[in-house]
Amino acid sequence: MDSTSGTGASPPRIIIVGGGFGGIAAARALRKAPARVLLIDRTNHHVFQPLLYQVATSILAPEHVAAPIRHVLLGQGNTTVIQAAVTGVDVEKKVCLVDGVPLPLPYDYLVLATGVQHSYFGHDEYAEYAPGLKTLTDAVQFRNKILGAFEACERTPVPRDHFELLTFVIVGGGPTGVELAGAIAELARQTLAAEFRRFDPASLKLILVEAGPRILPSFDEALAAAATAKLTKLGVDVRTGARVEKVDAEGVLVQGERIRTGNVFWAAGVKGSPAAHWLGADADRAGRVKVLADCSVPAHPEIFVVGDTACLEEGGKPLPGVAQVAIQQGRYVGRLIAGRLKGKPAPPPFKYLNKGNLATVGRNFAVMEAFGIRTAGLFAKLVWAFVHIQFLVLTSSRIGTLYRWSWKVLTRQRLARLIIEPGSTRGARSPLVPDQQHAVNGVDPTSTTTARS
């Protein structure tokens, strides 16, 4: 199948599993390819993961950070999108097994961009008490939980319960944990400050727990120190070298200290999607598929794995699970396949162009390392805002997000502060529709979104 030009025969079929950064980039690179492209995602939308924490902390609405996939790929006449959960791959027969689809779906080329799921280091029971932030469902639930804690304090002003109700523990000092901590601190100390009468929202106890020696391990040490100082100034208790030993209904056990809380958020540790398992391919310790220099699976030149669920080594180290890697790999693979279909020679191996690293701490502070510059503060935050706006795939999301951010800057108000409880699920799903897998809170076996570690 190396140089199928499609003359006479029906066009080759390319299946892309995952509508996150990697999958969308691959699909877009294939838009003019002489093939039939099918993109499968378990949700109907592409999530801009880096801004999920803003949905969780009521700055943005879900509609600002997600776009319907079939709308994103609307202009591509060769592409079909279906919402379904892939449950397996038969590499001999070259078919995908899909929940809710009676017959397996055949492919000539397969691109797996299924992302990662949260890892609880062998303690999956933690997931119930310490949800992660990977999907819109997660973000809406985080939001309910955070806002619900404040509502509970206003409802029953009992000091002892306050202590537990208003204690928030975030596990994991990478960018996600840091951004969440900064945003919750500001939510409590600024946005909500005047709105509660019976207690002071600023009295919340916010603890960021990191097992390693410092937060933001992937950043320069000086930048990590600046971020730590900023978090501390915002009232966050940053605990490094602190391992979580237990998570349960009562709270967490950190280095022998019991912290009673109902609000634990997991931002530490990810593991690959089941892609490696589906393919029977070699995986690294985190379950990510070990791929060759062109992102293909050894012995299967027609199968590619991109993004967080792939392990591609460059300079002896695996590339990080960040959005830029997924986007570049997806685009690379899309172009490679398109080139192959037209009989072009194979491109050079994939090379990651590191455009920099950014993490934000609160509304007017970020740390940035890019183009040889290392900086912390307002300038970095403006760059962060610019970059993230550019990345949103829909113009409408850009306008909407810019509007919300502007409103927040002008008024310090967050307008997405709604607690929308999940209803009973029965009325919501047509009984005539075959049952779909639904993402269990925090664990998403075929996650299609790209994580940042």
Next chain:
Amino acid sequence: MDSTSGTGASPPRIIIVGGGFGGIAAARALRKAPARVLLIDRTNHHVFQPLLYQVATSILAPEHVAAPIRHVLLGQGNTTVIQAAVTGVDVEKKVCLVDGVPLPLPYDYLVLATGVQHSYFGHDEYAEYAPGLKTLTDAVQFRNKILGAFEACERTPVPRDHFELLTFVIVGGGPTGVELAGAIAELARQTLAAEFRRFDPASLKLILVEAGPRILPSFDEALAAAATAKLTKLGVDVRTGARVEKVDAEGVLVQGERIRTGNVFWAAGVKGSPAAHWLGADADRAGRVKVLADCSVPAHPEIFVVGDTACLEEGGKPLPGVAQVAIQQGRYVGRLIAGRLKGKPAPPPFKYLNKGNLATVGRNFAVMEAFGIRTAGLFAKLVWAFVHIQFLVLTSSRIGTLYRWSWKVLTRQRLARLIIEPGSTRGARSPLVPDQQHAVNGVDPTSTTTARS
């Protein structure tokens, strides 16, 4: 307690149950009153119900049609807001019983603005298969269901199942049903038309079932006929004089005809909240509290009931359950209580100022009767848009909604087309927080939102 001026004694306590149109209006009218006002709502937000159908049909996001109550009432120093479910009232002891609050809450004045719940005419088992549209949770679930039906067709293109999957039945020909029908028709025939490859979304079967002789019974006959014509032009099958005999997992039975469908939406029939039951007060056939001309409960001059859950007769007929009635009654009662606290004489009885009736059918058509004018068409739609924008309580919602509507007019695109599945509820709720009642889909015993019949 008729003329407490508050000198020396602690200020009188006013409890308002419900953060919908009636409750918010009452609270705002009391903002300068020498009293302590407590507003209790089972959710944390005020919902602009007339636009819920736009959330359900992916035109607007929930954040556009709802506002956090404590933000709405932020400027009122005398007002506290708590999120909780009221479970009863002891009129002798003058206390409210509140879920999650250990001690009953005492009041000197009580305003119940608890709205209505859906009535299935004695068949509450229908609720599981035919959800109603009263809350944000309902709207998000409707959205999931509607979009999910189209996704299911793209996933498994089997003609026979299509028929059932793409059949939508809306029960109830009042404004809600009519607006929902128009919006779903346009969603399928315009917005989604180009986005599905394996079937034609325009092939959906949309049936609006009304038991009475015509739709929009509260409107002038000619306007109702114009609306019917417009719906028919949009491809809606409008069936009047058609009673629903059964709703179950297979679909509906209408006048002996079995319609197989998984998509049934209930917009017919409401009944009062449990307010009458709590008070042990006389109620009408629909369970609404019969109130005196000043909205107070007979023999209880300190208890008032406003909005949909009140039955106030004017000219021998009970006032309709529409937003304007709730707003005017809420404002009237707020001013009455404030006046009483300052020793002012009682105001004249409540008089409803009917500012008109509006219902929209699709994007460029509405019917309107106001100020002696009866009209149908684009002009009415513009008035409808203007009026509804004005009503949104937050400026930010107005801007956001205007933006979304403009985008839709320019591009025919609906950007809120996300299916966000409810996650597991356990991770979302702190186990240390006393369990709250959650709105069961379609049946909300202490609904605080104001319905339109």
